[in-house]
Amino acid sequence: EAGVVQSPRYKIIEKKQPVAFWCNPISGHNTLYWYLQNLGQGPELLIRYENEEAVDDSQLPKDRFSAERLKGVDSTLKIQPAELGDSAVYLCASSLGVSGREETQYFGPGTRLLVL
């Protein structure tokens, strides 16, 4: 079974430029998560989707960050404009559901963003 796929793996941009990250979850997983991981820290949730609905985006900085999951499968996370402090690893995860045995989250390899 294929795992969570993310692209690109690495991205270097100049500040004020836009950037987008793509995620393809495990087939059949209805719940998709985007996390931010700063160096030396654990992941922090940015947004959670149940199918195509964003059900928890309370930690997403909405002035510059946006996300979509139009058909309830793939998802895109965008930053516009990027700031120096956005340099981090952006992780995508998916799970079958949100309760009990279904809620184990499986992570992709992440996109490492460097803003210069």
Add this chain to the structure above:
Amino acid sequence: AQSVAQPEDQVNVAEGNPLTVKCTYSVSGNPYLFWYVQYPNRGLQFLLKYITGDNLVKGSYGFEAEFNKSQTSFHLKKPSALVSDSALYFCAVRDLTGTASKLTFGTGTRLQVTL
């Protein structure tokens, strides 16, 4: 609010010796508890979880963890460490009283296994 503490930034152990990576948690209700491992330039890999039932949970690669409600701990253990176990380990908790499946992660513990 829920929280996780991993009191050790790094744990050093010789190959073949038992290892323990510590985790304590704080939730208002009953917890779901998870351990993940992260290798360099890789995403997090699921190791094991506690939901209900037996306090000793067995997971991938010979790892196990013991849920201790009175001490609010969920320490990760392995009887005999391998050099290949060297990685960054994260403990995570979800409060069952919440409806959102939000995991709170610890800051991670780096495990270094030497020959």
